[in-house]
Amino acid sequence: MLMIVIRVLYAFICAGVCLAAVQPEDVPQIISEHKFASFVVFFLLTQTVTIGDLLIRRKRLEIISAVYFGLLIGWLLAYLLLLGLGPVIHTRFHPIVALLLGVMLPYMCISFLLQTKDDFRFIIPYVEFAREVKGGRPLIIDTSSLIDGRIADVMDTNVLDTQLVVPSFVLEEMQSIADSSDKMRRTRGRRGLDVLTKLQQNPKVDVRMHEVKDKDLAELTVDQRLVALAKRLGGRVVTNDFNLNKVASVQGVEVINLNDVSNALKPRYLPGEQLRIKVIREGESFGQGVGYLDDGTMVVCENASGLVGKDIEVVVTSMLQNSAGRMIFGRMTGAPVTAGR
Numbered sequence: 044m045l046m047i048v049i050r051v052l053y054a055f056i057c058a059g060v061c062l063a064a065v066q067p068e069d070v071p072q073i074i075s076e077h078k079f080a081s082f083v084v085f086f087l088l089t090q091t092v093t094i095g096d097l098l099i100r101r102k103r104l105e106i107i108s109a110v111y112f113g114l115l116i117g118w119l120l121a122y123l124l125l126l127g128l129g130p131v132i133h134t135r136f137h138p139i140v141a142l143l144l145g146v147m148l149p150y151m152c153i154s155f156l157l158q159t160k161d162d163f164r165f166i167i168p169y170v171e172f173a174r175e176v177k178g179g180r181p182l183i184i185d186t187s188s189l190i191d192g193r194i195a196d197v198m199d200t201n202v203l204d205t206q207l208v209v210p211s212f213v214l215e216e217m218q219s220i221a222d223s224s225d226k227m228r229r230t231r232g233r234r235g236l237d238v239l240t241k242l243q244q245n246p247k248v249d250v251r252m253h254e255v256k257d258k259d260l261a262e263l264t265v266d267q268r269l270v271a272l273a274k275r276l277g278g279r280v281v282t283n284d285f286n287l288n289k290v291a292s293v294q295g296v297e298v299i300n301l302n303d304v305s306n307a308l309k310p311r312y313l314p315g316e317q318l319r320i321k322v323i324r325e326g327e328s329f330g331q332g333v334g335y336l337d338d339g340t341m342v343v344c345e346n347a348s349g350l351v352g353k354d355i356e357v358v359v360t361s362m363l364q365n366s367a368g369r370m371i372f373g374r375m376t377g378a379p380v381t382a383g384r
Contacts, residue, residue, distance in 0.1 A: 050093055050096075053093065054090065054093070057086060057089035057090065058086055060089070061082050061085040061086045061089065062082060064081075064085060065078045065081045065082050065085070066078075106157065109153065109156035109157045110153055110156075110157075112152075112156065113149060113152040113153030113154075113155070113156045113157075114149050114152075114153065116149075116152045117148040117149025117150070117151065117152040117153065118145060118148070118149055120148045120152070121141070121144035121145045121147075121148045121149070124144055124148070125137075125140065125141050125144055128140065180205065180276075180277055180278045180279055181205060181206045181207070181208045181251075181276055181277075181278040181279075182203070182205055182206070182207050182208065182278060182279055182280075182281045182299065183208050183210065183269055183272055183273045183276065183278045183279065183280045183281065184207055184208065184209050184213065184281050185213060185265075185266075185269055185280060185281065185282040185284065185287060186213050186216050186217050186220070186235060186265070187282055187283050187284045187287075188281045188282050188283055188301055189209075189213075189217060189235040189236075189238050189239055190217070190220075190231045190232070190234055190235040190238070191283050191301060192234060192235075192238045193283075193301050193304075193305065194207075194238070194242070194281060194301065195238050195241050195242055195245075197301075197304065198242065198245060198247065198248045199245070199247070201247065205249075206249045206250075206251055207242060207248060207249065207250045207251070207281075208251050208253050208272075208276065208278060209239065209250065209251070209252050209253065210253050210255050210268070210269065210272055211252065211253065211254045211255050212255055212265060212268055213265070213269070214239075214252070216265055217232055217235045217236060217239075218232070218236070219232075220232030220235070221233045221235070221236055253272070253276075255268070255272065266284070266286070266287045266290055267290070269282075269287065269291075270287075270290060270291050270294050270296050273291070273296045274294070274295075274296060279296070279297040279298065279299055280296055280297070280298045280299070281298075281299045281301065282298060282299075282300060282301070283300060283301040283302050288300050306364055306369050309338050309340065309369065310338075312359045312362060312371055313359065314359050314360055314361060315358065315359065316358070316359045317356055317357065317358055317359070317376065318336070318342060318356070318357045318358075318359065318371070318373065319354060319355070319356055319357070320334030320335065320336065320342050320344070320354070320355065320357055321334050321352070321353070321354050321355075322334050322344070322347050322350045322351050322352065322353055322354075322355060323335065323351070324351060325348040325351065326343050326348065329348075330345060330346050330347075330348050331343050331344065331345060331347065331348060332344045332346075332347025332348050332349075332350055332351065332355075334355075334357075336371075340369050340370070340371060341369075341370045341371070342357060342370075342371045342372075342373060343370060343371070343372050343373070344357050344372075344373050344374060344375060345372075345373070345374045345375070346374065346375060347375060355375055355376075356375065356376040357373040357374065357375060357376070358373050358374055358375070358376055359371055359372075359373045360372050360373050360374060
């Protein structure tokens with residue numbers, strides 16, 4: 044709404060300026076004889092700026108700054124070079140050399156700054172306006188964490204106070220999953236899109252969609268592009284993909300694994316503590332029965348394969364935990380301890 048008001052105000056100001064430009068008596072004859080036509084032409088010329096503004100929707104401050112300082116540096120170099128070459132240039136060729144230098148050097152400076160703005164941006168003496176980012180380093184979200192959905196619950200707790208970055212290629216991958224012919228994949232993709240929408244609508248969460256158009260990253264896999272983007276932005280990757288966790292760790296990128304976060308918040312069970320579970324199915328080894336706690340932790344009980352569908356008391360004997368999840372091993376209350384366990 045503010046931009047519409049500014050554009051309308053700009054149009055009125057341009058109309059007043061153009062009207063004032065055709066009114067004086069000392070204007071060229073062609074303007075004085077065709078004042079209305081001249082007014083229309085001048086007004087349309089001023090509105091080309093508005094048309095360009097509407098056509099170029101995504102504007103980047105670093106590009107404008109690179110062009111601006113490229114022009115300044117180029118003209119400054121052309122002026123200094125012309126002063127240095129002045130004594131050796133014939134007077135008749137001086138205007139030609141000045142014109143060529145005034146065109147070539149600004150182009151070279153603009154081209155250099157635009158192509159190296161990401162690597163050498165600190166050499167440009169301007170103040171960079173950046174959106175205020177909450178917390179520390181940004182969190183790069185991958186597809187698996189969005190489909191998993193727990194990231195939205197974690198952000199609701201206010202434990203994390205930092206910006207979430209969703210790369211464009213992650214969104215594209217999730218859209219392709221949501222459009223899959225396989226019903227299960229399609230459901231997972233739509234769930235990921237719903238979780239992303241929930242995060243964007245949460246006023247406590249700062250979500251930024253990051254457009255990635257780097258040709259060097261186009262040939263890499265999604266996991267490799269995530270790691271490369273995390274290095275570039277100085278952020279951390281949020282995932283529950285075990286392979287991505289390993290790839291990122293090898294390359295020195297910090298990873299927040301949602302499975303590790305979930306396991307860290309689960310209650311600890313020590314050997315000797317008692318649990319009550321319902322045996323769901325038989326285990327892989329002979330005589331084992333498998334049940335689950337309310338938080339989804341698998342409990343493997345000895346000598347319980349014949350008690351499927353029944354509730355039993357289990358004494359914890361050991362526990363196995365890693366990034367893939369957690370398993371508890373135990374035996375029924377009052378059962379003898381098996382050798383080797």
